[in-house]
Amino acid sequence: MRTVIVVGASLSGLYAARELRAQGFDGRLVVVGDEPHRPYDRPPLSKDFLTGRTGEDRLALGDAEEITELDAEWLLGTRARGLDTRERTVLLDGGRTVCGDGVVIATGASARRLPGPGLPGVHTLRTLDDARSLRAELTAGARRVVVIGGGFIGAETASSCAGLGHDVTVVEAAPLPLVPQLGPQMAAVCAALHRRGGVDLVTGTGVAALRGTVAVTAVELTDGRLLPADVVIVGIGAVPNTGWLAGSPLTLRDGVLCDDGCATALPQVVAVGDVARVGGTRAEHWTSATEQPRIAVRNLLAGYTAETVRPLPYFWSDQYGARIQFAGRRLDTDTVRVAEGTVTDGAPGEDGLLALYEREGRTTAVLSVDRPRPFMRARRELGRGAGAMETVS
Template sequence: MKTITVVGASLAGLSAARELRAQGFDGRLVIVGDEPHQPYDRPPLSKDFLLGRAEEADLALTDAAERCALEAEWLLGVHASGLDLAAGEVVLDNGTVRTDGVVIATGARPRMLAGQGNLNGVHTLRTIDDALALRADLDRAERVVVVGAGFIGAEVASTCAARGLNVTVLEAAPKPLPGLGDEMASACASLHTDHGVRLLCGTGVVGLSGDHRVREVLLSDGSAVEADVVVIGVGVIPTTSWLQGSGVPLGNGVVCDPGCRAGLANVVAVGDVASVGGHRVEHWTNATRQPRVAVRNLLADSLVESCAETPYFWSDQYGVRIQFAGRVLPSDKVEVVEGSIEDRSFVAVWRRENSDVGVLAFNHTKTFTRLRRTLPRAV
């Protein structure tokens, strides 16, 4: 391969570009990104950046020296609109790139609420531009409603509470993060209520109301919650529409084999967009580690290594570092092995057939790290 194009210039795409050079690819390297910004770190967007404690320069994932060393062509602010493998071209909104190999790293986009409309004051949080717009709106808000109590929604709620705002979190499920089971989901829910955040679970959102600007969130039980700002955090959709008709297998993202290969010669996928073994992992750690395997297989033009990382997530909420690793089932038994839930400082372990398959920690990083190493590589 003389030319490899990385489509996606966020963490996963940058990690893939680094791996290409580290693993000996010395040909033409093109990096396409739909945002005009150089790669930046997304996790602080819902925390320090939203609080005004960090600015854009603090989020940079690369610098001029590294970009020079990568010897890549950066096409930023450019959208990929198609992939023509027969012609060996990535189709852009302003032309094409002739390429021999492709790394798909286009990530995901936030889900929207049905009937969300174009009311001012309604936000999603995915990009730095999203965060800048939300931060400006929060400066003149008193009442914030967060729709969705997953990690992003919970982090935004925590940040808004730290700003002294009146915060309500709406969650359609009976409790936040129901996949953790009732006891651990309750522990996550208690973080909100401990800090004066109103948490309403088991009630869906049917619409928003307001005259040009949002004023109320309408709930399925007929009630409404007043809001100056609404943040939608109900998950993401993998960015694959540009691949329709390309022959790349699509399902819940780009369907890949265990080595991130997308079923076609010289095409791999990494990060939030990649469905490996039927799973998409939407987290920072995956975006940094998966590209090493994907690039190795791409350059070898065969499956020489499989991804075997145990899923790992972390979140910072209300001064608590939450960490989770593994894949757990409702039938797995969970036990607190250190600390206590009441103190919001503990470690819990899930067991299946006498084997540990998952671990959750609140402010117990050292123990968590030790137990995480004992989990099977593929759960």
Template sequence: MKSVAVIGASLAGLYAARALRAQGFDGRLVIVGEEHHRPYDRPPLSKAFLTGATADQGQLALADAEEIAELDAEWLLGTRATGLDTQERAVLLDGGRSLTTDGVVIATGATPRRLPGPAPAGTHTLRTLEDAQALRAELTRGPVRVVVIGGGFIGAEVASSCAALGHDVTVVEAAARPLVPQLGDTMAGICAALHADHGVTLLTGTGVARLHDGGAGHRVTAVELADGRLLPADVVVIGIGVRPHTAWLEGSGLPLDDGVCCDAGGVTPQPHIVAVGDVARADGTRAEHWTSATEQAAVAVRNLLAGRTVATHRSLPYFWSDQYGVRIQFAGRRLPTDIPRIVEGSPDDRSFLACYERDGRTTAVLALNRPRPFMRLRRELARAAQPVTT
């Protein structure tokens, strides 16, 4: 293999490029990115960057100038992939260009889901640096009424940042309680209480019917809920999840189903094409977490260079979220029937460690502001997970 193209210049794409060089690939390496920026860290966008604590976008960079030089890659930034010809091994690019390559790493990530219908001015999603800059500009003009649609991690983090900036914030969640699929009803309820602790209104069990504006071309004025209530709004943030960015792969022959379908090693039915990060549906599962994106890359690249699956990825699921000054950390594989047990601290103090148990053994661990004991238990769970098998 003399040339490899990495399609996607974000976290997973960068880690794939790093892995290629670390594993001895010394051929032509091309990194194609739709954004005009080199890889940057997305988690701070909803937190420190939004509040202004991290004001310099340079602080978000995932690689410094020295590493960029060492990667010895061709960067095609501000370039959108429009198709993939698997027979000719060519990536089609906007403007009618094409890129012929021996191997392809698909790392195009995901894009935010949006509400149906037009989006008035003042309506935002948060995924890219430009998204965060536009939202931050709105929030620094003075006190505004913010409605966040979606009470998942991104929605909760944005609500937390908006509250910290002194805005009036309401979170709308269609489910009876946010984060139940991830944490279970009891623990999700404790995390949901963080909103009320900081003066944020949480409305659950209702969806959004439509957004109101003052007429064509005017700003958003209100959010109409499915139950008929009307919430005045100056700024609306939509955080209802993401969908994998696979539209450019339609017609390529690759199997697409909520992501690029691949095996546990990231390998597609075309062995010279692998998928990593949010866009990869590996062995029937698609993970949207920072840690998964970084860990998948080394395994997928190893298989790409081998021309077949010689390694699989099965690390312990792990994610974290910072909300209202509380660090929420979760690791493990819990079932809905697993029972959470507080082993340290107290939910009343918003500082505790909980273990999920099944048949007398721990399957997952959740912590609020208990990083050290959490990491110890996470390591114990990880030993049994066998991150990479060959």
């Protein structure tokens, strides 16, 4: 390969560029990014950046020296519009093209939005520009904030808003937030963190409409209630950025369909990060974005799937001063046992907790709230049992 194009100047895109150089690729490396920013870390956007404890200078991934050593061409503020696999060409804004022998798709995902026209005061939180806009509004004075969606982004943002002194309500359509990830028993325990943080949690009802003319003034729920709001934050998931690949031979099914080695049906194209559906799963987590590029790049340079990856799922979230960590693969039929710590009034006690998910006498997953060392031990044990990496010939 003489030229490799990384489409997406994201966390996974940067890691792919690093891996290309680390694995011996010394040809032309082009990185295309639709945002004008160099790669930056997204997890702080809903936490320390939003509250003002972290500045933009602390978000950058990689220092100037590393970026220079990568010897890449950075086409930032440039959106990919198509992929012509016969001509081995990525089509860009304005009719420009970049030709290459290999392509790494790392275009990530975009925040899912509510239908209807946008209103001032309504925000999503996915990009640095999103976070800038929301932070400016939150620092303008006390606000009534309604967060739509109780997932990780919604909960972290609600926590940050409460920490800034705002009156916060979280609306979750499901009976409890995070049930798919944690199961009902532990989801209820973690949901109690909202109450402990002084945030109202409204569950089991959806959003019928946003009210307001000049700017948002209220959120109307499907059960008829009206929640006054000066700021609304929509955290209802993300949509993989695959629109630019329409018409290409790639299979698009809630992401770019890949095998267990991040390889698509085309040997010269791999996908990593939030946009990639690897082995039937699309995981929007920091660990996936950093682990997948090594395998993907090896397979891209080999021209076939030389190595596969099935890492143990792992994610974390910081909410209301507590760190939630989860690892493993749970089923709804698993039993849950609190192995360490306590549950007090339905919430994690001051000493935190460690919960084990069990099936037929073995541990399948582990959840921790403020128990990092026991969690890491349990995670290592799970990883050894699962066989995180597998090499094939």
